[in-house]
Amino acid sequence: MLGCLHAAQALGAASDGTTGRASISIQVRKADDYYLGRQDLANVSKGVSLLRDAVAANPQDYESWWRLSKFYNYWGRHAPGGEKVKLLRAGVEAGKKAVAVEPGRVEGHFWLGANYGLIAEEGGLLDGLRLVDTIRREMETVLKLDPDYEEASGLRTLGRICYRAPFFKGGDKHRSVQLLEDCLRRFPENSLTMLYLADSYQAVGRRQEARQMLEKILQLCPDPEYGPELADNQAGAREALAKNFRAGK
Numbered sequence: 001m002l003g004c005l006h007a008a009q010a011l012g013a014a015s016d017g018t019t020g021r022a023s024i025s026i027q028v029r030k031a032d033d034y035y036l037g038r039q040d041l042a043n044v045s046k047g048v049s050l051l052r053d054a055v056a057a058n059p060q061d062y063e064s065w066w067r068l069s070k071f072y073n074y075w076g077r078h079a080p081g082g083e084k085v086k087l088l089r090a091g092v093e094a095g096k097k098a099v100a101v102e103p104g105r106v107e108g109h110f111w112l113g114a115n116y117g118l119i120a121e122e123g124g125l126l127d128g129l130r131l132v133d134t135i136r137r138e139m140e141t142v143l144k145l146d147p148d149y150e151e152a153s154g155l156r157t158l159g160r161i162c163y164r165a166p167f168f169k170g171g172d173k174h175r176s177v178q179l180l181e182d183c184l185r186r187f188p189e190n191s192l193t194m195l196y197l198a199d200s201y202q203a204v205g206r207r208q209e210a211r212q213m214l215e216k217i218l219q220l221c222p223d224p225e226y227g228p229e230l231a232d233n234q235a236g237a238r239e240a241l242a243k244n245f246r247a248g249k
Contacts, residue, residue: 024063025054025061025063025064027050027051027053027054027064028050028051028054028063028064028067030047030050031046031047031048031050031051031054031064031067031071032047032067034046034047034050035047035067035071035074036225038074038228039227039228039231041075041078041079044071044074044075045075047067047071048068048071048072048075051064051067051068051071052068055068055097059097060101061101062098062101062102062105062108065094065095065097065098065101065108066094066095066098066105066107066108066111068090068091068094068098069091069092069094069095069098069108069111069112069114069115070091070107070111071091072087072088072090072091072094072115073088073091073111073114073115073118075087076088076091076115076118077118077232084118084122085119085122085123088115088118088119088122089115089119091111091112091114091115092112092115092116092119094111095108095109095111095112095113095115096112098111098112099112104145105145106142106145106146106149107149109138109139109141109142109145110138110139110142110149110150110153110154112138113134113135113137113138113139113142113154113157114153114157116131116134116135116138117131117135117157117160119131120132120135128164128165129166129169132161132165132169132170133169135157135161136158136161136170139154139155139157139158139161140154140158141154142154142157143155143158148186151183151186151187151190151193152182152183152186152187152190152193155179155182155183156179156180156183156190156192156193156196158179159175159176159177159178159179159180159183159196159197159200160176160180160196162175162176162179163176163196163199163200163203173200173203173204174204176196176200176203177197177200177201177204177206180193180196180197180200181197183197184197189220191217191220191229191230191233191234191237192229192233194213194214194216194217194233194237195213195214195217195233195236195237195240197213198210198211198213198214198217198237198240199240201213202240202244207244207245210240210244211241211244211245214237214240214241214245215237215241217233217234217237218234218237218238220234
């Protein structure tokens with residue numbers, strides 16, 4: 001590996017959102033601490049238990065609701081196949097609660113849309129078609145509320161929708177490239193943006209740029225707080241390199 005590019009908070013990871021830690025409860029802080037060890041899903045489960053206790057005691061606890069949506073998103077992405085959709089649906093319900101409590105805050109909208117997005121991928125074509133407009137609406141709301149949230153994750157998701165959706169649902173792979181390049185200009189070391197952009201480059205025939213993007217992901221060095229996300233994205237980059245750029249291909 002030719003050196004490392006530092007990637008602090010550039011991994012498609014989850015942050016504490018826009019609210020400072022001084023303004024949240026001890027219970028939520030404990031859940032956040034468990035989330036730091038999220039590569040062990042038992043820690044995610046413990047965090048979820050704390051947050052569920054918090055919303056049971058106070059159903060208007062926005063800080064707990066949006067975190068529940070985020071925690072379920074990570075858990076669902078890494079759970080065995082049979083558990084994925086159940087966890088993601090729990091994330092959707094938590095996201096809906098967050099949006100109902102604070103419709104003008106960005107976190108609930110983002111994690112609601114992110115959980116819908118993973119359900120669409122897991123469910124196949126029909127679920128994807130059914131949910132694409134909902135996901136797009138949530139991410140457009142994210143852009144209005146805070147375009148830089150999670151390193152332009154709203155715009156990145158819209159770029160991914162353009163890549164994955166059929167043309168009659170707004171799919172446009174060239175537009176996907178434009179949106180993702182915009183994300184990368186703003187946050188040039190975000191490994192998830194790089195991974196998505198490599199797919200989009202490949203789709204429009206820009207193979208050399210796709211390969212270079214994947215190789216760049218492998219050179220990123222993580223901030224310790226965001227290591228799990230970089231590990232996931234580097235694994236995705238290695239898989240894409242092996243699949244699309246084998247010797248002689």
